[in-house]
Amino acid sequence: MTRLKPARMGLADVVRVGGSGLRTRPLRVFLSALGIAIGIAAMISVIGISASSREELDRQLAALGTNLLTVGPGHTLTGDAAHLPEGAVEMIARIGPVISVTATGRVPDARVYRNDRIPSGLTGGITVMAARLDLLGTIGATVRSGVFLNEATAHFPAVVLGDATARRLGVGAAGPRQQVWLGDDWFTVVGVLHPIPLAPEIDQAAMVGWPIAMDRLGFDGYPSTVYTRARESSVEAVRAVLARSANPEHPSEVAVSRPSDALAAKRATDTTLNSLLIGLGAVALLVGGVGVANTMIISVLERRPEIGLRRALGATRGQIRLQFLAESLVLSALGGLGGALLGIIVTGGYATTRHWPTVVPPWASAGGVAATLLIGAVAGLYPAIRAARLAPTEALATP
Numbered sequence: 001m002t003r004l005k006p007a008r009m010g011l012a013d014v015v016r017v018g019g020s021g022l023r024t025r026p027l028r029v030f031l032s033a034l035g036i037a038i039g040i041a042a043m044i045s046v047i048g049i050s051a052s053s054r055e056e057l058d059r060q061l062a063a064l065g066t067n068l069l070t071v072g073p074g075h076t077l078t079g080d081a082a083h084l085p086e087g088a089v090e091m092i093a094r095i096g097p098v099i100s101v102t103a104t105g106r107v108p109d110a111r112v113y114r115n116d117r118i119p120s121g122l123t124g125g126i127t128v129m130a131a132r133l134d135l136l137g138t139i140g141a142t143v144r145s146g147v148f149l150n151e152a153t154a155h156f157p158a159v160v161l162g163d164a165t166a167r168r169l170g171v172g173a174a175g176p177r178q179q180v181w182l183g184d185d186w187f188t189v190v191g192v193l194h195p196i197p198l199a200p201e202i203d204q205a206a207m208v209g210w211p212i213a214m215d216r217l218g219f220d221g222y223p224s225t226v227y228t229r230a231r232e233s234s235v236e237a238v239r240a241v242l243a244r245s246a247n248p249e250h251p252s253e254v255a256v257s258r259p260s261d262a263l264a265a266k267r268a269t270d271t272t273l274n275s276l277l278i279g280l281g282a283v284a285l286l287v288g289g290v291g292v293a294n295t296m297i298i299s300v301l302e303r304r305p306e307i308g309l310r311r312a313l314g315a316t317r318g319q320i321r322l323q324f325l326a327e328s329l330v331l332s333a334l335g336g337l338g339g340a341l342l343g344i345i346v347t348g349g350y351a352t353t354r355h356w357p358t359v360v361p362p363w364a365s366a367g368g369v370a371a372t373l374l375i376g377a378v379a380g381l382y383p384a385i386r387a388a389r390l391a392p393t394e395a396l397a398t399p
Contacts, residue, residue, distance in 0.1 A: 032294075033335035036375070039286070041341025041346060042367040048347030048360040056356040060197055066258075067099075067235050068139065068198050071226040071246045074255040082253035083222040088246040089132070092226060095245055097234035102138040103128040103223035104207070110217045112159070112206040114169045116181040124168045127205045128182065130213035131160070131225075138227045146174025146191035153190055154209025157182070157216075160191040162203040182206060183217050198259040199227070245256045286375075293379035297386075321388040327372060328380020336372030340365045 071092065073082045085091075093101045110128040111120065135141070136148050148160055159182055161171060171181060171189055178189040187208065196202050213219035225245060243254035277340040293374075344360050351358040 009201065028298075029331060029334075031239065033312055033338060035290075036332055036335025036372050037339035037342060040372060041342035042338055044102075044343025044360065044368050045346040045350075046359070047364040048343060049350055051359040051361055052347060052351040052354075052356045055359045056354075058355070059225070064383045067230050067232050068259055069228045069230060069235070069239055069242060069317050070199075070244050070257050070259060071228065072224060072255045072257070073222075074253045076253055078287075080252070083220075084224070084226065086221055086223075086255070088223055091248070092228055092242065092245050093239055095230075095241060097231045097238050099229040099231060100134065100138045100255050101135045101226060101228045102132045103226045104132070104202075104225040105213070105219060105222060107208075107217050107219045109211050110183045110213075112165075112169070112187075112367075113181045114171075116186075118181070125204060126165050126168060127201070128213075128217070129202075129205045130205050130210045130217075130219050131207040132210060135207075135227070136193075137201075138195060139197070139202065141202065142194045143195045143390055144194045145172075145187040147190070148191050148193075149209050155211045156209075157185055157187040157188045157212065160193065160207045161189060162193050162207075163195040163202040165206050165318055166192045180206070182208070185216070201225070280355065290379070293383070297383045317360050317388040322383045324384035324387045325377065325380050328376045328384070332372040332376025332379070333369070336369040339372070340368050343368070346364055 071088065073084050077084050089103045092098060101358065107128040107130055110311045111123050112126050112128055117214075125159070131149060133149055133154060135145070135153065143160075144163070146160075149158065160178060161169065161174075161180075166172070166189075169190065171178060171180070174191050176188060179186045180189060181187075193202065208217070210219075210221075214221055227310055228238065228242065239256055239258065242256045243251040247254050344365070346362050348358045
């Protein structure tokens, strides 16, 4: 007597049977898939926004260069504030790998106001600086409006405003009729700068020429910050000798920094925050998985007559188990694909508003979909086993 073997279900049959069960409960399926989609979208958007931010930072550093070093005065052994020698710029310029060097000097007794009627205490945190004429090229700054100081304007009451300073003073553009009250006189605004990521102190400064600062504003002539550009391959070597070159007699009274390190630290902070947000996305994904499991368990309870009929017609326990497992995987795949698409849209929208390049790592999208399939398999395993264990007579007897 030949024993009959149950028919095998192909992949297309499995997907079709699994999808047919979902089509009968569209609202419940949508809500369960939405839970999965929210978790995946949260994870992918966090990773995508972080990657876009890093790409923008890398692009800025590529444009500005990581070879900018700054030299400033430290403190003496007694704890008093030190100062750099007047010839610090010239001495640093003698270092072989140095490409360019310039300086600014703080003018502590001068204040700048929008007009001469502003109370003296309302300074707005704006610093008045004496600036050398080659400042822009060394720090990688550009002029948004007007021009920078030159040989002529450096001797006259002319001022260039940083980006933040111009906004605080309400100066939109430079011009011959645009004046501010600086010290005890009117200064004409000849230029306004774009923001400078590697020199934020310039953004909050009002810059005048070195000669007029000494003649009319009580500037002592000592540089407060020396900006140095070195060859990329020699940055660390230059950094090691900057203090001794700037102040050979007292190198311990010199502070040397690398502005790009601050941006790198910011990126590390953002990475730590992103790890927390990814954790929250994982929790949302887990909640979605619980929703899938709940949907599949209820589906088994509601479809017991269908299960009994299929068993009576010859379906094996393995085929019943495969049917419900396929439903769970299809449901999770819908949520995963929808979440990946939503995450990409959120990343693109946020990056566009910040004028960043949109970057979504392919591994993030692929990993998100793979995670949903894994969760779907785990969530659907118990309902599938439970459905397969139902005896035909017991299932058909269920009202």
